[in-house]
Amino acid sequence: MTIWTSTLVIPDYYSQNELYVKNKQTSQISNSLGFESLEYYTYNDRDKSDDELAHDISVVVSEVKTGDIVFLQYPMLQANMRYDIEFIRQLKEKNTKLVGIVWDIPAWEFDLTINAAQDDVQKELQHFDILIVENKLMKDRIKKLSRFKKKLFTLGLTDYLLDNKTSYIEKSNNIYQVGGASDELISLNNIDKIESIQQFLLIKKYSGFGFVVNNDLNNSIQLSIFLSIGLPVVIPSTSHQSNIIKEYKLGIVYSSLKDLQEQIDGIDNLGYENLKLNLSKVSQLASSGFFTKRAMIAAVDNIYRI
Numbered sequence: 561m562t563i564w565t566s567t568l569v570i571p572d573y574y575s576q577n578e579l580y581v582k583n584k585q586t587s588q589i590s591n592s593l594g595f596e597s598l599e600y601y602t603y604n605d606r607d608k609s610d611d612e613l614a615h616d617i618s619v620v621v622s623e624v625k626t627g628d629i630v631f632l633q634y635p636m637l638q639a640n641m642r643y644d645i646e647f648i649r650q651l652k653e654k655n656t657k658l659v660g661i662v663w664d665i666p667a668w669e670f671d672l673t674i675n676a677a678q679d680d681v682q683k684e685l686q687h688f689d690i691l692i693v694e695n696k697l698m699k700d701r702i703k704k705l706s707r708f709k710k711k712l713f714t715l716g717l718t719d720y721l722l723d724n725k726t727s728y729i730e731k732s733n734n735i736y737q738v739g740g741a742s743d744e745l746i747s748l749n750n751i752d753k754i755e756s757i758q759q760f761l762l763i764k765k766y767s768g769f770g771f772v773v774n775n776d777l778n779n780s781i782q783l784s785i786f787l788s789i790g791l792p793v794v795i796p797s798t799s800h801q802s803n804i805i806k807e808y809k810l811g812i813v814y815s816s817l818k819d820l821q822e823q824i825d826g827i828d829n830l831g832y833e834n835l836k837l838n839l840s841k842v843s844q845l846a847s848s849g850f851f852t853k854r855a856m857i858a859a860v861d862n863i864y865r866i
Contacts, residue, residue: 561625561627561628561629562596562623562624562625562628562629563590563593563594563595563596563628563629563630563631563860564595564596564597564598564624564628564629564630564631565586565587565590565591565595565596565597565598565630565631565633566598566600566630566631566632566633566636566647567583567584567587567597567598567599567600567633568580568583568584568599568600568601568602568633568636568637569599569600569601570584570601570602578778578781579635579637579663579664580637581757581781582633582663582718582781583633583637583663585719585720585721585849585852586631586633586661586852587633588721588849589719589721589849589852589853589856590631590852590856592849592853593853593856593857595631595856598620598621598624598630599620600620600636600647602637602638602639603616603638603639603643604639605638605639605640605642605643606639610646613642613643613646614646614650617643617646617647617650618650620647621647621650621651621654624651624654624656625654626654626655626656627655627656627657628654628656628657629656629657629659629860629863630651630656630657630658630659631659631660631661631692631856631859632647632648632651632658632659632660632661632688633661633663634660634661634662634663634684635663635664635665641680641681641684644684645680645684648684648687649687652687657689657690657863658687658688658689658690659688659689659690659691659692659856659859659863660685660688660690660691660692661691661692662685662691662692662693662694662698662702663694663778664777664778665681665698665701665777681706682705682706685702685706685708686706686708688708688710689710689711689863690710690711690712690713690859690862690863691708691710691711691712691713692712692713692714692715692855692856692859693712693713693714693715694714694715694718694778694779695714695715695716695777695778695779695800695801696714696800697777697800698714698777698778699712699714701777711859711862713855713858713859714855715779715851715852715855716804716851717779717783717784717787717804717842717845717846717851718779718781718783718784718846718851718852719784719788719845719846719847719848719849719850719851719852720781720784720785720787720788720846720847721788721847721848721849722761722788722789722847727763727764727765727766727789727790727791728764728765728766729765729766729767729789729790729791729836730765730766730767731767731768731827731829731832731833732767732768733750733768733824733825734750734752734767734768734769735748735750735751735752735768735769735770735771735794735824736752736754736760736766736768736769736770736771736786736791737751737752737753737754737771738754738756738757738760738770738771738782738785739754739755739756739757739760739782745771745817747817748817748820748821750768751771752768757781757785760785761785766789766791768792768824769791769792769793769794769811769812769824770782770783770785770786770789770791770792770793770794770811771793771794771795772786772793772794772795772796772799772801772805774795774796774798774799775799775800775801779801780799780801783795783801784846787810787839787842787843787846788843788846788847789843789847790836790839790840790843791839792810792811792812792832792835792836792839793805793810793811793812794811794812794814794820794824795811795812795813795814796813796814796815797813797814797815808838808842809834809835809838810835810838810839810842811835812824812827
């Protein structure tokens with residue numbers, strides 16, 4: 561029996577997209593567990609017949625055998641759902657055990673009344689034997705909208721692998737805003753805007769805090785990076801991840817920009833060092849892929865019991 565993880569092979573210029581980053585990182589983590597990569601490429605199916613699409617996917621999954629376990633990262637980041645649907649169909653036809661790692665379901669962020677019987681995404685989720693999701697919010701949404709009755713595991717925190725990166729972090733009122741456009745902090749004058757994740761990771765000495773965007777259903781990749789580095793964060797109280805930050809004292813949870821500035825100003829050197837100490841424990845876990853490994857191992861163990 562072989563354990564596979566679907567892996568989208570993409571050019572480097574795609575690497576800024578959050579879902580592409582998570583896909584690549586998860587593949588690397590699964591490889592460290594001894595799992596094989598089930599590689600596929602971006603696919604233009606505009607002029608492809610159903611038979612042509614089926615043939616092309618059959619080549620990709622040709623080495624997968626009956627009884628294998630496949631971790632399928634979902635969505636598969638193709639132009640439309642045709643590819644995902646056919647890919648899943650062929651894997652189930654081979655009688656594989658299929659574990660979905662659900663990174664995002666964009667349509668659900670805007671419509672809570674989607675009819676499960678009519679929505680392709682929700683119908684596809686039923687083909688999985690187990691699902692792994694990032695957080696309880698997504699878990700509850702899947703249970704409610706798709707009525708998924710099988711096993712669901714949550715990551716809690718999303719990992720971000722770092723290759724032996726050692727960073728010096730010092731106290732300041734600086735706030736890093738990495739990638740993406742957000743006007744939330746526009747009135748503050750202590751913002752350090754960094755265009756990309758790659759540029760941020762090249763910094764040798766960090767100071768202050770990392771700003772976490774309020775994602776709807778998925779976990780913020782910025783938070784994963786800040787935690788892996790060991791940098792205290794600032795996060796809005798409306799974020800579903802703010803409870804973790806508050807519970808483990810990993811940064812500042814704020815309700816308004818006025819509160820945020822006052823909270824930052826109120827942290828002395830000892831308080832900042834305590835935040836760094838709390839983060840050091842989480843950093844070791846997130847930067848080594850602990851949360852992903854834990855969920856994948858639990859899924860495999862559960863399959864063996866089925």
